[in-house]
Amino acid sequence: xxxxxxxxxxxxxAGAAWIHPKGFGPKGFGHxxxxxxxxxxxxxxxxxxxxxxxxxxxxxxxxxxxxxxSGHHSHxxxxxxxxxxxxxxxxxxxxxRFFDTADSYGSHPHVAEALKHVPRHKVxxxxxxxxxDAATARADLDRFRQELGTDYIDICLMHCxxxxxxxxxxxxxxxxxxxxxxxxxxxxxxxxxxxIEALRAAAKSPWVEVDLVRINPVGAYMDAAPETVVSVLRExxxxxxxxxxxxxxxxxxxxxxxxxxxxxxxxxxLLDAFTIGAESKFEQEDLIRRIAAA
Numbered sequence: 001x002x003x004x005x006x007x008x009x010x011x012x013x014a015g016a017a018w019i020h021p022k023g024f025g026p027k028g029f030g031h032x033x034x035x036x037x038x039x040x041x042x043x044x045x046x047x048x049x050x051x052x053x054x055x056x057x058x059x060x061x062x063x064x065x066x067x068x069x070s071g072h073h074s075h076x077x078x079x080x081x082x083x084x085x086x087x088x089x090x091x092x093x094x095x096x097r098f099f100d101t102a103d104s105y106g107s108h109p110h111v112a113e114a115l116k117h118v119p120r121h122k123v124x125x126x127x128x129x130x131x132x133d134a135a136t137a138r139a140d141l142d143r144f145r146q147e148l149g150t151d152y153i154d155i156c157l158m159h160c161x162x163x164x165x166x167x168x169x170x171x172x173x174x175x176x177x178x179x180x181x182x183x184x185x186x187x188x189x190x191x192x193x194x195x196i197e198a199l200r201a202a203a204k205s206p207w208v209e210v211d212l213v214r215i216n217p218v219g220a221y222m223d224a225a226p227e228t229v230v231s232v233l234r235e236x237x238x239x240x241x242x243x244x245x246x247x248x249x250x251x252x253x254x255x256x257x258x259x260x261x262x263x264x265x266x267x268x269x270l271l272d273a274f275t276i277g278a279e280s281k282f283e284q285e286d287l288i289r290r291i292a293a294a
Contacts, residue, residue, distance in 0.1 A: 043266050045288040046095025051272045052242030054188040054209050056154055058124035061291065062098035062244065063091045063284070064277030065107035067251070072106030075279050085113035090281045092118055094288055100275040101148075102128035102159060103140065108147035115149055125150065126210075126244075128159035128192060134172035141180055155210050156186045164197030167205045174207050190242070196224040196232070203235040210242040215271070217264040220250030233270045245274035258287070263294045 045061035065084065067075040076084050084107065088099060092114070099114070101107045111125065127144055131137035144153060156177060163169055177189040190210030193199040202208045214222045215229055223229060236243055245265055254261040265274055278284035 039263065039266055039294060040269075043291055043294060044095075045291045046097075049272050051155075051188070051210060051244070053240040054155075054242055056124060056187060056242075058154075058273065059095060059097040060273050061091075061096055061288070062100040062124075062126065062273055062275035063088055063096055064100045064246070064275040065110065066100070066102050066105035067277035067279070072104065074105040074107060074277070076277055077106045077110060079110075079279070081110050081113050084110035085117075087278065087281060087284060088114040089117055091278075091284055092123070094285065096288075097122060098124045098126070098273060098275070100126050100277075103144065104128070104130060104159065108144065112147060112149040120150060124154045126155040126157065126212075127153055128157045128212075129173075130159050131173050131176075132170055134176050137173045137176040141176070141185055145185070152184060153186045155188045155190065156180070157189070157210065157212055158191040160194045161191050161198040161202070162193075162195040164195070164201055166191075166198055167201050167207065178207070188242070192246070193223060196228065199223055199229065199232050203232050203239065203241075206239075208241055210244065211236060212244045212246055212275070214247040215245045215265065215268070215274075216248055216250045216254060216261055218250060218253065220253035221247045230268065230270065233268070237270050242272050243270055245271040248274050248276055259290055259294065262290055266291075266294055 043060065045059065047060040048057055049060050050057050065074060065076040079087065088111065099111050101111045108127070115123070125148060129137060129140040131140050141156070145151060158170065158173060167174070177186065180186045181189055188209045190208045191202050192212035193202055199213060202211050213229065213233065215226065216222065217226060219226050233243055248265045249255060249258060249261050265271055276287060278287055
């Protein structure tokens with residue numbers, strides 16, 4: 001791997017594209033209690049949602065497998081294949097139908113093990129490719145399906161985009177994913193963004209059907225201040241793109257303020273779903289309870 005690419009991946013793994021200074025969140029957010037408008041209705045982690053205009057139906061909460069994920073390793077893969085598979089299956093028993101994985105997390109084999117025990121059509125598999133050229137993208141799609149033990153992938157994203165001109169620079173990769181969708185190899189394509197420039201380009205691109213975006217009330221490990229990101233998400237929503245939130249708990253920064261962070265994500269009325277990586281059944285079930293009580 002070239003040094004530049006290595007440094008780029010390391011920055012993405014750390015979520016370090018932009019970090020809001022602690023205590024200086026958007027208006028009303030600081031070290032004290034977060035101020036949120038009341039939610040218009042009750043929510044559940046297992047709510048059935050439709051992702052934008054893709055037609056894909058899944059659960060509101062996706063089970064993340066890549067907390068601090070890089071180099072084919074993450075906090076979740078450290079549980080081992082059986083440990084993470086059991087965690088995914090526990091979520092499935094609680095109504096969660098969304099598995100969030102990626103090549104860089106090394107979690108494909110773990111998801112594949114879980115898929116042996118559930119009907120494939122009842123779960124949504126989202127994965128991500130680092131491909132920046134057509135040949136690598138084609139090879140990734142073949143390898144990913146083999147590693148996951150499935151004939152098709154529901155959502156494939158271009159992983160960790162930071163370039164403001166990525167829709168031009170990486171057009172060959174986009175073409176490969178478009179062709180894969182036509183052939184039924186994937187059901188939808190899109191990107192995960194790690195800079196505000198890349199996020200703005202995604203909002204304007206008709207090709208982007210699904211966007212994985214970093215969002216939380218204090219701006220931790222985000223691409224820009226929350227109010228700036230929200231303005232871009234409104235543009236995405238108007239274009240009927242699927243929006244999936246990540247870093248909802250600020251990669252642990254809000255571990256002691258989970259209820260407030262969850263209420264913020266739910267109150268935006270912009271996210272179709274969001275992904276959070278639990279590391280134990282207790283954490284997973286506690287998260288499910290907190291969403292219901294928000």
